[in-house]
Amino acid sequence: MGGVFGRHDSHKRWIYGTKIENKIVEAMQKRETKGCSVKSFNTIILKFPKIDESFRKCKAIFEQFDEDSNGVIDREELKNSFSKLEISITEEDLNDLFEACDVNEHMGMKFSEFIVLLCLVYLLTDDPAALHIKSQIGLPDLEATFETLVDAFVFLDKNKDGYVSKSEMIEAVNESRERSSERIAIKRFEEMDWDKNGMVSFKEFLFAFTRWVGIDDKEDEEA
Ligand SMILES: [Ca+2]
Ligand SMILES: [Ca+2]
Ligand SMILES: [Ca+2]
Numbered sequence: 001m002g003g004v005f006g007r008h009d010s011h012k013r014w015i016y017g018t019k020i021e022n023k024i025v026e027a028m029q030k031r032e033t034k035g036c037s038v039k040s041f042n043t044i045i046l047k048f049p050k051i052d053e054s055f056r057k058c059k060a061i062f063e064q065f066d067e068d069s070n071g072v073i074d075r076e077e078l079k080n081s082f083s084k085l086e087i088s089i090t091e092e093d094l095n096d097l098f099e100a101c102d103v104n105e106h107m108g109m110k111f112s113e114f115i116v117l118l119c120l121v122y123l124l125t126d127d128p129a130a131l132h133i134k135s136q137i138g139l140p141d142l143e144a145t146f147e148t149l150v151d152a153f154v155f156l157d158k159n160k161d162g163y164v165s166k167s168e169m170i171e172a173v174n175e176s177r178e179r180s181s182e183r184i185a186i187k188r189f190e191e192m193d194w195d196k197n198g199m200v201s202f203k204e205f206l207f208a209f210t211r212w213v214g215i216d217d218k219e220d221e222e223a
Contacts, residue, residue, distance in 0.1 A: 020096035020120075024202050025162030027123050031150055032162075038148075038155035040176045041185075047148055052213035054145035055115055062114050072108030078117075087121070097121070100203060112210035119206050122146040153205050163199040164192075 038044060065073050065081040073081075075098050082089055089097075101117040102109050109117065122143070156164045156172050166189050173185035192200040192208040200208075 020093070020100045021201065021203070023124055024120060028150075028153065028157070028162045028202055029160060031123070032154050032157065032160040036151040036154035038151045041155075041173045041181075042176050044152045044155070047152075048213055051145050051148065051209065052215075054141045055210065055213060055215055057141060058115055058118065059111065061118075062111050065114070070108075072110055073114055074108040078109070087125075089121075103207075112207070112215045115210055115215065116203060116206040118142070119146045119149060120203065123150060123202070149206065149209060150202075153202055156200075156205075163201055164189075164205065165199055166193075169200075 062073070063069070065077055067077050067080065075095070078098055079091075079094060082094065097117055097120060098109070101113045101120070103113060104110070123146070153164065154160075156168055158168045158171055159165075166186065169189040170182055170185045173181045188208075189200065191211070192204050194204050194207070
């Protein structure tokens with residue numbers, strides 16, 4: 001096993017404290033004041049197939065954004081698509097988002113990275129205008145999926161500081177019936193914490209999900 005993440009080296013530029021990172025934490029904390037519908041770790045696990053299915057439906061959006069059909073979305077393509085969708089985002093935010101999600105740098109965004117980006121856009125645009133974006137993207141399932149992911153993170157982040165620590169992860173898993181799952185919690189945590197700084201950010205959490213549901217399997221085999 002251990003094949004869940006085969007791209008260690010590509011994540012060395014995972015820098016904390018960037019502006020977009022702060023915005024995500026802020027948005028998450030704001031969201032956390034509203035509480036969440038997730039009641040146990042198992043309910044998150046049970047939603048995996050649904051999340052997987054919904055992610056796969058994003059492929060059509062991805063292909064639409066990837067104007068030259070080379071399998072990755074570059075900065076220019078992202079900019080064009082956002083303006084086509086009438087998503088108002090500053091050039092600076094767009095660049096920040098792009099850099100935050102393009103973990104392979106100069107290669108452009110792969111499908112899994114694009115999903116993470118969409119989810120971050122969803123979280124960061126929690127205002128009436130965002131409803132417009134959501135209808136433009138036209139995937140009600142996707143909205144529910146993003147909401148589930150945000151909810152899952154809110155559930156795990158017990159002290160509501162915008163990050164999930166290892167002890168929070170263990171606490172979340174221990175709340176469910178099986179005591180033996182503590183080992184699994186630690187393993188899951190380590191899979192999520194790419195930069196090994198002891199905390200899982202929402203972005204790391206999302207990337208972990210794209211791997212867990214197997215979005216990148218094919219690409220990884222090719223690489
Ligand atoms: Ca392209
Ligand atoms: Ca926390
Ligand atoms: Ca981390």
